[in-house]
Amino acid sequence: MYGVIFDFLRSYVIERHGGRSTWDALLNEAGIGYKVYFPVAQYPDSEIVNLATTAAGMLGLPVTTVLEDFGSYVGPKLVTNYEMFVKPEWRTFEVLENASSNIHDAIHRHNPKRQPPLLRAARVTDNRMSVTYQSERRLCFVAKGIIRGLADRYGERINVRETQCMHHGADHCHFDLNRVT
């Protein structure tokens, strides 16, 4: 997994969970010790799982809750940090449509070592969307959080329901999105 995700995790821990000292404590507790993650370097997927599991243990929360909350933090950051990919007139559904058909695919084409998840978003009606997520990393909780974070960013209320999940044997996860306002 690319260092940019670890960078997001670091700022998430610092901003939402008590600052630099918590990040240092987390690295220690996870057995990693002092480490600087470079955004364009690649790190083992197991390291992000280790960090998320350790953070969940330290917070006394289920790891799924921590991953989803991390996703909700990342959603708005993606829009800001990757503004060259995101048009100003877009809202949640447009970001999702483009993350699937253009953004992730372009990232992978540009550098085949980058393996973003396979996302597919399809409108069912103006206010309903079907999203599928497929990745060996099985980080659908992060994806769900990203969707929630994007909705917050754009001031929209969107109910997100996961109707099938890779953690329960499905070959991809599926979300039903219902935009209320």
Ligand code: HEM
């Ligand atoms: C501006 C939009 C986006 C950009 C620029 C972006 C970029 C990236 C990049 C660079 C990675 C790391 C890939 C790697 O390490 O090989 C990644 C991973 C990921 N992205 Fe996106 N992404 C965007 C939107 C989204 C959206 C809308 C979702 C979900 C709804 C999403 C879900 C994920 C997840 C869950 C991962 C973790 C890796 C995995 O599950 O396999 N991304 N993204």
